[in-house]
Amino acid sequence: EAHRQASPLPPEACLSPAAPRSVAAYVVKVPIPAAGRQYKVLHVIANFMIGGSSRLVVDLIAGLGGGYADRILTSFAPTPPAFVGVTIDVLKIEASASQFSRCIAGADPDLIHLHHWGRSDEPWYRRALAAVEECRCPVIENVNTPVSPLRPPRLGRDVIVAALFNAHVGAGL
Numbered sequence: 001e002a003h004r005q006a007s008p009l010p011p012e013a014c015l016s017p018a019a020p021r022s023v024a025a026y027v028v029k030v031p032i033p034a035a036g037r038q039y040k041v042l043h044v045i046a047n048f049m050i051g052g053s054s055r056l057v058v059d060l061i062a063g064l065g066g067g068y069a070d071r072i073l074t075s076f077a078p079t080p081p082a083f084v085g086v087t088i089d090v091l092k093i094e095a096s097a098s099q100f101s102r103c104i105a106g107a108d109p110d111l112i113h114l115h116h117w118g119r120s121d122e123p124w125y126r127r128a129l130a131a132v133e134e135c136r137c138p139v140i141e142n143v144n145t146p147v148s149p150l151r152p153p154r155l156g157r158d159v160i161v162a163a164l165f166n167a168h169v170g171a172g173l
Contacts, residue, residue: 026050028058028085034066041068042109044128046121047076048088053115053144058083060113071107075124093124100131112139116150125150 041064043057061070071087075095081088089103104112112132116125129150132139141150 025081025084026058028083029062030070030085031062031064031066031068033069038069039067040108040110041070041113042104042107042111043070043072043113043115044125044132045072045074045115046117046124048072048074048083049076049078050082053117053142054082056142056144057113057115058086061086071109073103073107073128075121091124091128093121095124095127097127097130100127101134104128104131104135109135109137112137114139114141114150115144116141116147117144119147122150 041060043060045053045057048054048057057070057072061068064070071089073089073091075091075093077088077090089107091099091103112135114125114129114132129139
């Protein structure tokens with residue numbers, strides 16, 4: 001069952017996916033929280049359907065350990081959901097800048113992990129990035145497809161997955 005926290009937004013602005021579907025959703029193996037303070041990571045990804053980028057988020061959540069509290073902000077999560085067991089906030093593509101600001105401030109992240117994978121969702125990402133600038137936390141941008149990075153102002157690191165893959169393939173690995 002998905003873990004849900006209260007959202008600072010009205011239900012129509014920040015929706016959570018419905019209960020698990022008849023075709024079993026992937027249950028994310030969220031680590032048991034460690035004692036003490038958890039480092040809050042907000043994964044910002046245009047959609048949270050079954051796919052490579054979504055699975056990367058899920059693998060990070062499962063693999064980082066109990067010292068992290070992860071949350072996902074997306075413009076689309078299917079109903080029924082593809083993944084359960086994680087906190088997902090949905091801000092639709094037409095969400096305003098102020099809705100992004102309230103949602104990101106409510107998550108109070110220590111780190112933003114931006115998963116940029118396409119130009120079609122760039123306006124959504126731009127509104128998210130404007131809100132990220134207000135919270136002043138570092139940003140890691142993960143680029144999984146051959147598109148130019150967005151280069152957020154608070155960028156700490158770019159991870160260009162396609163470039164890493166091409167470098168390994170080119171090296172014969």
